[in-house]
Amino acid sequence: MPSRTPDADADADAGPAWTPPAGKPPLSTRMMRATWRGLPARRHEVGWEPGLVVPAADGSPLLTDHYFPRAQGDFPTLLVRSPYGRGLPWSPQYGLLFAEQGFHVVLQSCRGTGGSGGVFDLWRNEAADGQATVSWLRTRPWFDGTLGTVGPSYLGYVQWALASDPPPELKAMVVQVGLHDPYALFHADGALRLENALAVGAGMHYQHQGMAPFLRATLRLRRRLRDVTTALPLRGAYVSALGSELPWLDEVMTHPDAKAAYWRGASLAESAERSRVPTALITGWHDALADQTFEQYDRLRRAGCETALLVGPWTHTSALQRGWPEVFTESLAWLRAHLYADPSGLRPTAVRVHIGGENTWRDLHDWPPAAAATSWYPLPGGHLTQQAPVDSAPVTAFRYDPADPTPSLGGQLLSGTAGPRDNGTLEARDDVLTFTGPPLTEPMDILGPVAARLSVSTDTGHADVFTRLCDVDPQGRSVNVCDGLGRLRTTGPAPARVTVSMSATAHHFAAGHRIRWQISGGAHPRYARHPGTGESPLDATTFAPVRITVHTDSALMLPRG
Template sequence: MSRLDRTSAEPLPRAARLAAAALGRRWKLPAPLGPVKVLRDQDAPMRDGTTLRADVYLPSTDGPHPTVLLRSPYGRGAAFAVSMAVPFAERGYAVVMQSVRGTFGSGGEFSPVVHEEHDGQDTVVWLREQPWFDGRLATLGPSYLGYTQWALALDPPPELKAMVLHIGPHDLAQAGMIDGAFQLTNLSIWTDLIAHQEQVGFLRGLIRLGTAEQRLTPFLGDLPLQGLAERFGGNPAPWFDEWLSHPDLEDPYWDRYRATPAVHSSTVPTLLIGGWQDWFVEQTLYQYAALRDRGVDVGMTIGPWAHLAIDPAVTTPESLAWLNTHLPVAGAEPSEPRKARVQVFVTGARTWRKLPDWPPATADRTWYLAPDGRLADEAPAEAGETTFRYDPMDPTPSVGGRVLAGSAGQRDNRELEARDDVRTFTTPALRKPVEVQGGVKVRLHIESDNPYADLFLRICDVEPNGKSINLTDRLVRLDPAPAEQPSKGPRVVETTLPDTAHRFRAGHRIRLQVSGGAHPRYARNLGTGEPVGEATHGVPVTHRICSGGAAPSSITLPAV
């Protein structure tokens, strides 16, 4: 294979230089070491004869460089390059932005994540022959680019010295079926993005992404769900109907969508960056715990962000510092090792906390559900109940939370909580602040008259003005088997909501919100037991939440 001609690199366009300089000042990055040049449309051969295309951003200094690899399905446009490649190239790294198979000039057919293990390995084989590669490699990037890093780490090449993952999953199957329910909003928006991204320009693509929730929501109420992606238009997206037809995560079909073994075998120093309202926050926390437990050099930062709102003013300096610790650049002062392994943003307190580990030591504090909608310090002595009815043909809507939309994150839930199919349980105004760090446990004694049903559980912070702000939530798919047995009283539902870090201020109230679903974030449980993609009608369910007496339902917060 012929070696690339280093002199074929072209200068970075003036607009890109000015934008990079502005971002460097805004993000408070170290001073650049020099200008950047670009090798456009470099071809890397794969083992099956397919060729993948990349742009390479190089420092102007002579000699080979430590190299940062970004493998993306979202193109190599100027905006992506200026924010994700140029800041690192200006500070001494060769940065390779490669389009994955079947996207933006790379050959082959795109199939989500299934080719990334071998294509990543073959890309490293190509890197070894490049004159600008000094034999030290790091990987970097958000979301899908995070998965490509775990795919490479399934069999990490010896050159791989560091990984930096922003809001990135290792298990696409689990991400698509969080809590056992099809992630309808997220998978629809992502599929629509992929199906149209090469048919529209960058600005129009941003507009489409910003309006995706509004554009697609009318389709998401249609039944059956099979064929939904075709109604979105754009390039074919056969994976959507395939995923609908494989609701069982134990199905071997899903094996090709997982890089989980890498999380349990990798010894590569890894920086994890996530958000409390991110689609993949549970996977980020899982990755951290698995690496930490094996003594791997791992750091973790969790901000207040949703998936589309991660803050590069935080993530870029931290990423650069991690790289400069593990792949120091000649002419730059090496960064000191990260002093605090964990850094989390505490919402409510609106501050960052540096911690030696996650979760920190906490003391459980329990409140008990009362039939009048209170959360009480002690369980009511007398038994009581709270009922509500969920109708899948008029489903409880989703508000905020972990979705790929501008409406994601913390939102006012008052309108939602006023619905007849939502119940809330709330503490009195707090006399002292309560700070939570970790997962909230919910224990409910409940009876349901339909064996096929869900519960959507959410913790909210109620401000003195009545505004109810969501913090963390989970859908629980009830196992139909116990409900088919002769009745022996209410079943016990126990679950832990995804971790959070939040301070309930004095004067605020803590609220548990309970409903039968959150549509279209989760595909609704139609109550018939039919396959999720094929069902065409729904059957309602009435839930009876028991409290007090012999069946004390409760929530338990990990309080600092």
């Protein structure tokens, strides 16, 4: 390990030399190594300083645990700020594993969580409290002036908050299945991402209290999910599942307009647009925050910032479970390259993606790669063709009834129900249209953003349209690849035209497989059901069924890899 000499000013402020305490972490990585194969070998024994008090920007005490290598010499520091507590899984996966590899790890509970003082306020305090923590680090005798950050989900948001005005010590970031725009976590084109909102409510309210309360809350939410999501009105119904009113959850659910004053300052997209901090981004194709990761990669790349992207076959949670060996190895390589000047673990290309349908990895120089866009058009009888239509005639119609909403199945969610699923039962419903191409005579790779250009008319003027790409194998099994939802606001009998982003994919359609385009009027409770009246889904107590007609000039747009 290379040794560092702190700046003279840092030496002057540091006080007496630091003597490592004798405490050992209450957990070991033995269980981690038994769970996952392929983790890097341990380099150091680990020591532990629990319950340190760091003053927040407003003076509130932020409880902080310090993990460190039991070895001589200087080591860089990783800052991990979390609203989910400092126990499982954060202690072993971040405190212990990274300290074993030669890093001081500062694991801190955000304001108002995990025993820290003050009141938790979703997103508003993280930039100031991150800066306050770095100021505290400068007074530590073991801090050598080299800082990195790492962490998933909201732990990614606090990294972007610090990067909005990066301290000079910040040399690298690793954002794993990370958040930068809270609005986009809770809403899609004005439609409430209901299941995500409930999952965030349970996680934020209970996880920092410990794994047992969190697991009980998660099971209670699962048992009561149907009752909560079908309640009339929907507003406030979550209390029976989450156990108490959460004012911040009420606020995020009741502000569907991204331009509302409530959301001002919430998005940290601009942190990437002007960043010079080398940043590695990690996500999964079925991560609820995948699109946010792709957006930040694009911003970093356009800003000329050094960046890398890893996309695996994961959901938001499985990236930190079965995907952890790849995620940890990627994270460690990036941090060693930029905090230790050791690039030996970096891969040769900026991008690595998992190819669905053939279960392989592919290295790319950029994302999305250059691809020829192809359009597929719906035909009567449920067929899908690449031949462009000559007019905008109706193809077929279906009736969406909010009283019996089209159910959601898999896809990009925070919960364990995310991911690829057999869509057979869903596609058998009368309110789900499918358009299927002929068996492919040769393989086809789709790499990049997928979108649907919809030409749709309704009889009420109000509707949502959920659109999904599926891979149908020779036995007829239909599995979802990617999807998206758009909100229709039509006036008069003429069809409305809307383009719906369906996220992105890297998928291999094998010869003999068929491409399927699925269209419906919603996916409940992933998205709150549209009442069909234009009224807020939170307050609606009456429903109006909607007849939705799809026209021939609709198109499924696929990037051929």
